[in-house]
Amino acid sequence: MISIRPATRADDDAIWRVLEPTLRAGETYPQPRDISRADALAYWWKPEHSIFVAVDEDDRVVGTYYIKPNSTGPAAHVANCGYMALPEASGRGVGRALCLHSLEEGRRQGYRAIQFNLVIATNARALHLWQACGFEIVGRLPGAFEHPTQGFVDAFVMYQEL
Amino acid sequence: MISIRPATRADDDAIWRVLEPTLRAGETYPQPRDISRADALAYWWKPEHSIFVAVDEDDRVVGTYYIKPNSTGPAAHVANCGYMALPEASGRGVGRALCLHSLEEGRRQGYRAIQFNLVIATNARALHLWQACGFEIVGRLPGAFEHPTQGFVDAFVMYQEL
Numbered sequence: 001m002i003s004i005r006p007a008t009r010a011d012d013d014a015i016w017r018v019l020e021p022t023l024r025a026g027e028t029y030p031q032p033r034d035i036s037r038a039d040a041l042a043y044w045w046k047p048e049h050s051i052f053v054a055v056d057e058d059d060r061v062v063g064t065y066y067i068k069p070n071s072t073g074p075a076a077h078v079a080n081c082g083y084m085a086l087p088e089a090s091g092r093g094v095g096r097a098l099c100l101h102s103l104e105e106g107r108r109q110g111y112r113a114i115q116f117n118l119v120i121a122t123n124a125r126a127l128h129l130w131q132a133c134g135f136e137i138v139g140r141l142p143g144a145f146e147h148p149t150q151g152f153v154d155a156f157v158m159y160q161e162l
Numbered sequence: 163m164i165s166i167r168p169a170t171r172a173d174d175d176a177i178w179r180v181l182e183p184t185l186r187a188g189e190t191y192p193q194p195r196d197i198s199r200a201d202a203l204a205y206w207w208k209p210e211h212s213i214f215v216a217v218d219e220d221d222r223v224v225g226t227y228y229i230k231p232n233s234t235g236p237a238a239h240v241a242n243c244g245y246m247a248l249p250e251a252s253g254r255g256v257g258r259a260l261c262l263h264s265l266e267e268g269r270r271q272g273y274r275a276i277q278f279n280l281v282i283a284t285n286a287r288a289l290h291l292w293q294a295c296g297f298e299i300v301g302r303l304p305g306a307f308e309h310p311t312q313g314f315v316d317a318f319v320m321y322q323e324l
Binding site: 139146 | 193195237275277301302309314323
């Protein structure tokens with residue numbers, strides 16, 4: 001059983017345990033692979049981010065996501081989210097639970113849509129999951145991401161109206 | 163004859179004369195229409211921006227653009243640009259000159275592509291001009307921009323490899 005609650009800075013150790021393996025792999029987020037714990041937490045806890053954590057039945061943090069405005073002024077009604085799950089919790093529906101929660105949270109905060117700016121084309125699992133959660137591919141960016149082993153790969157823009 | 167040179171803070175009055183009418187119209191940039199001069203100049207002069215101005219044969223500033231990384235880390239090789247021209251200089255090729263200069267400047271700075279994140283669908287003139295300069299529409303964002311008279315309108319993602 002996965003439940004989701006707002007994060008606090010007391011979750012920082014647990015959040016870093018979630019972020020670190022994904023950021024070190026460097027295959028899905030536009031951050032340097034050697035990012036420090038402090039820089040990663042500052043990136044996750046940007047002032048405009050709302051942060052949530054997913055906890056399992058043992059109250060262990062197994063995932064986290066942020067939701068924020070993707071732009072400003074007359075485009076601030078579109079949100080952007082980022083999700084990360086603990087690799088060893090794979091297959092337990094953490095990513096799906098985070099994404100579905102973010103759709104509700106986005107509606108609650110009054111957003112009209114959620115946009116993903118950079119879904120890496122090699123990340124087939126995420127692509128399928130976001131599509132299963134109602135997102136559509138609305139754009140393709142040629143060579144927009146430098147993958148650590150596959151070189152310059154395409155990225156998708158995905159979008160869902162709320 | 164339009165020529166283009168790097169801007170300095172001594173150009174701020176002239177840059178604001180270019181920015182103000184476009185920002186006040188609120189039809190093309192994701193900024194609040196009532197933005198102050200200080201906030202507009204801070205937006206244009208963000209630390210990561212390189213700023214240029216277009217000057218006419220009377221040495222009058224008739225346009226300006228910025229170029230910056232559109233993302234970070236393994237996606238920092240894609241640039242983003244914003245362009246503005248003085249409305250009364252319309253038809254003199256200022257936008258085209260700025261855009262063509264930014265393609266050269268992007269190559270010079272080592273970018274591999276330029277991406278526009280939010281080209282408003284109602285801005286037919288810009289759409290045609292960017293296409294004439296080699297950009298392609300690679301995505302469409304439904305209702306992503308709240309136009310002051312037309313309500314929620316679509317926006318395009320445009321892209322050009324350098």
